[in-house]
Amino acid sequence: xxxxxxxxxxxxxxxxxxxxxxxxxxxxxxxxxxxxxxxxxxxxxxxxxxxxxxxxxxxxxxxxxxxxxxxxxxxxxxxxxxxxxxxxxxxxxxxxxxxxxxxxxxxxxxxxxxxxxxxxxxxxxxxxxxxxxxxxxxxxxxxxxxxxxxxxxxxxxxxxxxxxxxxxxxxxxxxxxxxxxxxxxxxxxxxxxxxxxxxxxxxxxxxxxxxxxxxxxxxxxxxxxxxxxxxxxxxxxxx
Numbered sequence: 001x002x003x004x005x006x007x008x009x010x011x012x013x014x015x016x017x018x019x020x021x022x023x024x025x026x027x028x029x030x031x032x033x034x035x036x037x038x039x040x041x042x043x044x045x046x047x048x049x050x051x052x053x054x055x056x057x058x059x060x061x062x063x064x065x066x067x068x069x070x071x072x073x074x075x076x077x078x079x080x081x082x083x084x085x086x087x088x089x090x091x092x093x094x095x096x097x098x099x100x101x102x103x104x105x106x107x108x109x110x111x112x113x114x115x116x117x118x119x120x121x122x123x124x125x126x127x128x129x130x131x132x133x134x135x136x137x138x139x140x141x142x143x144x145x146x147x148x149x150x151x152x153x154x155x156x157x158x159x160x161x162x163x164x165x166x167x168x169x170x171x172x173x174x175x176x177x178x179x180x181x182x183x184x185x186x187x188x189x190x191x192x193x194x195x196x197x198x199x200x201x202x203x204x205x206x207x208x209x210x211x212x213x214x215x216x217x218x219x220x221x222x223x224x225x226x227x228x229x230x231x232x233x234x235x236x237x238x239x
Contacts, residue, residue: 002032002095003032003066004026004033004097005032005033005101006035006036007019007101007102008038008103009102010103011041011052013059013179014153015037015101015151017176017204019101020059021169022221022223024168025168028064034066034068036069036088037069038088039070039072039076040052040053040072044075047182047190052182055179059175062171071088073087078111078115079117080121085121085122088118092122092143092144093133098146099147100147100149101149101223102148102149102150102151104151104157105120107155108153109154116150123144123145126142126143127142127144129142156222159222159223162212162214162220163221164215164220165212165221166219166220169208169219173201173204183200183201
């Protein structure tokens with residue numbers, strides 16, 4: 001299936017936390033968005049890989065994803081290697097997205113950093129005819145997306161652009177809450193983690209409000225691009 005947008009994430013729930021509002025906005029406007037989670041999050045303190053799979057499926061339905069899959073790579077070991085690289089190249093060539101999103105290249109979690117590097121290199125090498133990949137026993141053609149953007153996780157950066165998610169913040173939070181085992185639940189008997197503390201979800205909301213304020217909106221999500229981006233000023237005037 002060809003996609004308009006493909007989001008790569010290290011673990012189930014990363015895409016929802018980082019850009020769930022943007023995904024909801026894109027799908028609500030008729031665009032085909034897919035998410036590829038590199039690992040099952042099996043090292044997570046709370047829940048299990050199978051529960052995370054079910055939660056990811058529910059979150060994907062809330063966000064109206066056209067496609068979601070998990071590559072089943074080893075959680076905690078998402079670092080550059082040729083096997084992982086070719087798996088990601090194959091997904092890029094299969095779905096041929098116009099835009100790809102991946103984690104910012106500096107973050108608290110080493111898997112986020114590794115995923116960022118893997119995706120960046122896969123985007124480049126996906127366009128080289130002499131790198132061979134297959135899908136269902138068919139040789140794939142080289143392909144590169146039009147643009148590559150980074151989304152924000154724990155560590156912040158100065159954004160290249162901010163997307164207004166004011167009408168989609170509630171949907172973002174519903175998708176996050178689909179991961180019932182991962183976030184704050186006063187009845188849970190599992191150990192508290194960095195993301196399960198009550199303050200973490202307050203942080204998610206506060207960040208969205210902060211970046212929304214920066215563009216004169218209620219809620220926003222921040223992104224970074226290493227290349228210059230064209231901006232059509234006439235669209236701003238017409239609004």
